[in-house]
Amino acid sequence: MTQAAPAILEIAGLSKHFGGAKALDRLDFSIRRGEVHGLLGQNGSGKSTLIKILAGFHAPDDGARLHVAGREVALPLTPGQFQALGIAFVHQHLGLSPHLSVLENFLVGRHATSSRWCIPWAQEARRAEALFRRYGLDIDPHQPVDRLSSVARAQLAVIRAFDQFERTPDAPIRLLILDEPTPFLPARDVEHLFRLVRELVADGASVIFVSHDIDEALTITDRITVLRDGRLVGTAETPAVTKGELVKMIVGRAVDLDTMRPAARDHGPVKVRITGLTGASLDNVSISLGTGEVVGLTGLIGSGYEDAVTLIYGADKASAGTLTIGDNDHEISRMTPYRAIKAGMVLIPADRLEEGIVPTLPVTDNATLPLIGRWAGGFLVSNRRKRDAAAAVNKAYDVRPPDPGTLIGNLSGGNQQKVVLAKWFQTSPEFILLIEPTQGVDVGAREQVFGIIQTMAENGAAVLCASSDHEQLTAICDRVIVFARGRTVAEIAGNEISKSAIARLTYSALDDAA
């Protein structure tokens, strides 16, 4: 690519604090005219903070400077100012309204602010069609978005962002920011999207391509910038860098985080066996767990590791697969949460506020929900009995404050999660499914949550934990299985497990899946 191409956007000394935490630390960053610039880094590395500052969503700390087309622009940017500067965004979930037409979605950005009194639909349709055709897209502007394939939706979102430039011809630059547009696309379709991006670049746009996926970044970008813990690790010309080097830049060398491994334990015989699980993004996945074994599932966003858990539990519908718990076989495609609980399973969901607790009810009601049905005696539930049970939970699991009458919404995240775990573990489940069990849980309570999980495993339950938190997996798992593109691609066990080993496997797993 052109070495001499001038920078269209330059950032210097960009920092951002959230409370005491540094999200960005004196970042320098520049984009050249006509390049695709990859932005890589793990969750929490500062990628999204950088993007949100450019969108005018966050104000950076004092001292940062921004130049657009060589001219200094005052920070913070106001919301919506990006349009006038010539920056357009494609968000991860694309920002399309599925029941409305392609054309309406295509024009929504324009109608958001302008007041047009007579939209010439026929003329706009012809203009959109001409633009689609120019870039080889076969999309009928009149059909609703939900009739488009997933790649056509992504292409529509990208071309819509590009169309913003056509509407603002006075903008000094043309910078398209693609914020992880590919995780929900099948591999073969990613190339279609990339072809469109390359054509837009040939027509004078620059692109920032934010991604988790190193292979994709190597395919499409001219340069790659890696962030870690809010700091710039480095910027490299793409042809001059190898995948291994990028993995090292992303993960870092720090090995000291491989903390606290559980003492190696002998597992009993196989207790749970999952075979041929297919559905959502998964294709023929098989996993087995021993008695008392804690198995972690991980991978990149969209790799399918979370789907495994929700499919097994029947929260999402599987198309095929068999689950054996002890001596009992279950057809996973017919699983529902009701049957799952009957079969001895529990699921601790990641989205605690939405799916795990009812924040406006006291601990008493939240903690005893799964028990009420078991208490014999018919229709009347004794309030005293509920309160006693909840008080016992609070004591056993060290919930603070210990008063079972407290609204659970007023507890800290960690204490809420203790109640959620306790609530299900009272039913003595045989097979425990966890998704991100310590999301939003403070450090102290985190250890206690780990302890509770270990205790359940020691009592003979099999535990399956889906998580993108490598430190957490290291702390609780006997075995970790890595997913990519809907399949299991790697597995490590015992003392091989470390935060860096998991991260390395996660990022290199894509090779094996391809």
Add this chain to the structure above:
Amino acid sequence: MAERSALPGPDRRALIDRAEQFGLLFAWIVVIAGFGIARPDTFLSWANFATIFGSQAVLVIVTLGLIIPLTAGDFDLSIASVLSFSSMLIAVLNVQFGWPIWLAIAAAMAAGITVGAANGAIILYFRIHSLIVTLGMGSLLHGITLWFSGSQTISGIDIALVRAVIVNRFLGIPWAFYYGITVAVLIWYTFTYTAAGQRLLFVGHGREVARLSGIRVGRVRFGALLAASGLGALAGVLYAGTTGAADPSSGLTYLLPAFAAAFLGATAITPGRFNAPGSVIAVYFLVTGITGLSILGISTFVQDLFYGGALIVAVALSQLVRGREERLG
């Protein structure tokens, strides 16, 4: 793949789309034909239709008022109380205080819009669901109306208003009908051809998408609630003109029919969206059915039966359409 049909996919789909668009219109024609055959002399007279068209203009406008916030994803349950309040305000100011009729109308319109502003401010500032706020506001307004009217029907409103609404006719149909159609055309145009209509649509179909696209969601919702109350007040003006009087409670009987018509209308013309032509057709479809049944001699409970049933059928129908879309998608 599983099922084979005579037509290839796209044609079959176009046919289904067409059937959905005009199904309600077709059903209306069938209803007219059915009653026409049963009672050709009384039902199929122009006078009968002129009455139907003229007398239901109030319901048309209430329905049109409802679909604006419904499109933006909000309910306005206070619209019927605004109707009663506005007609009663006209009666009291005009009959008891002797205000000129145009001034009384202006006052009623202003009062209606103020109610809309109050609804919007409470819903947006306190982030309460519109259903609850407007339910409360409706009851509050009903109380105020009962209070300042002394719970009595007040008649003797300026004959000029009555003339302009129900007495003067064009092609045998009272002017009221044309007022309703004018409002329908305005809303149809706004929904279809203006940027404001598009903003309303996106706010209703996905607040997050709308926000990310730069739409000021709060402002759009506020405007929609304002427009709804404004149309509620206008319906009150027509109500006062239709009867030459105002009574404190009868406005409330419009609420359920208006919801039934709004949801039924959303299954036609542009299926899946609340739309003005669909709403107008739905109102007249429902009223034709009720009129026909009462001509056949079936007693008054049929109204509730018909409106309530229609609301449930309409909502079930639109859910069915959506379900099919998802399977095909």
